[in-house]
Amino acid sequence: MKATEHRIPKDFDKSFTVFREVGAYFPCPWHYHPEYELVLVTRSTGRRMVGDHIGYFGEEDLVFMAPRLPHVWVNDAPYLNGETGHQADAIVIHFMEDFLGEAFNAVPEMEMMKTAFQLAKHGMEIKGNTRSRINAIMKKMPDMNGMQRLSALFSIFDLLAATTEYELLASPAFVENVQLTTSNRFGIITDYIMRNFDRDIPLTEIAGVANMAVTTFCNYFKEHQRVTFIEYLNSVRVGHACKLLSEKDHNIAEIAYECGFNNLANFNRQFKKLKGMTPSEYKRTLVL
Incomplete structure (x- = not known):
């Protein structure tokens, strides 16, 4: 097995x-x-x-x-x-x-x-x-x-x-x-995400990076990462947003676009889903 x-x-x-x-x-x-x-x-x-x-x-x-x-x-x-x-x-x-x-x-x-x-x-x-x-x-x-x-x-x-x-x-x-042989496919996929998460990454594009059909890629990614590609991408973006909120004096809208979200409402929604609070609330916790 x-x-x-x-x-x-x-x-x-x-x-x-x-x-x-x-x-x-x-x-x-x-x-x-x-x-x-x-x-x-x-x-x-x-x-x-x-x-x-x-x-x-x-x-x-x-x-x-x-x-x-x-x-x-x-x-x-x-x-x-x-x-x-x-x-x-x-x-x-x-x-x-x-x-x-x-x-x-x-x-x-x-x-x-x-x-x-x-x-x-x-x-x-x-x-x-x-x-x-x-x-x-x-x-x-x-x-x-x-x-x-x-x-x-x-x-x-x-x-x-x-x-x-x-x-x-x-x-x-x-x-x-025990000898576990692993493909470098994960490394290729995650490296590509980390280099490009600040822009839109269509499924056709990331599936091509993995040399897979879109449906095959989606099933493969969910099986191994336990989340969908979009859920993983959003978690990377929100994580980077947390870093920027702690380091930069940019406003929240600027950070949203810098992290790859195409609108502020979606950024706020995904941030609250993952962090349990809005970006503004998170930023306030950093100065307490």
Whole structure:
């Protein structure tokens, strides 16, 4: 079974990502990605496969995984068939190893965490009191501001670095021998978006960059990025707008057009959809 590479869009104003996975079931196929990942299931049951390990998950299940380790969470039939009366729910943290700069991992305080990073290559099912304490922190993180989230992540690092309450999942043989061959197509697509997001990018154009038909490209992009091309493009534009709002004294209309939005109303609508506030409200938070 070939694993697919997934990329989660990251905001310009955040060094790592915290999000809730909410739906009738968890939609991701067998996949991997370049980030470390913590997955806390708050509601659902089913089977999870991490490397060559197959186990079962329920509420409060917590797993820590290193980059490029293939995994999938498969909900039980009542969730897949819409028979539970409630949605599956999980909280997920993604971060790159150098998310605070290459020098960060070299500081003495990170020495103990390096062991957890090595163990995470197998996937770690966190158990006991450590799990309870980390889960309590993670449940609050979606509603935290930036500095609070960063402080919370450091608290989680401290718990992971010291714990002996875990089970390793993927076998040593799997970790040693896994070979994941990935296309550079994602790199080509994302590089093109980052160079051209400040103007209109028709689907025919970006599909041509990927050397695909439009329908094939749309399906491919949604499968791997978990959002549509337009949703991803808007997230990049809004992220850049946040950067400009914090750095420049331009008015909001100027920033909207500089980020590729063709009218101010659409900019305000997409910004509020992604940030939960208008650009003007966001700008005011920067001076508080």
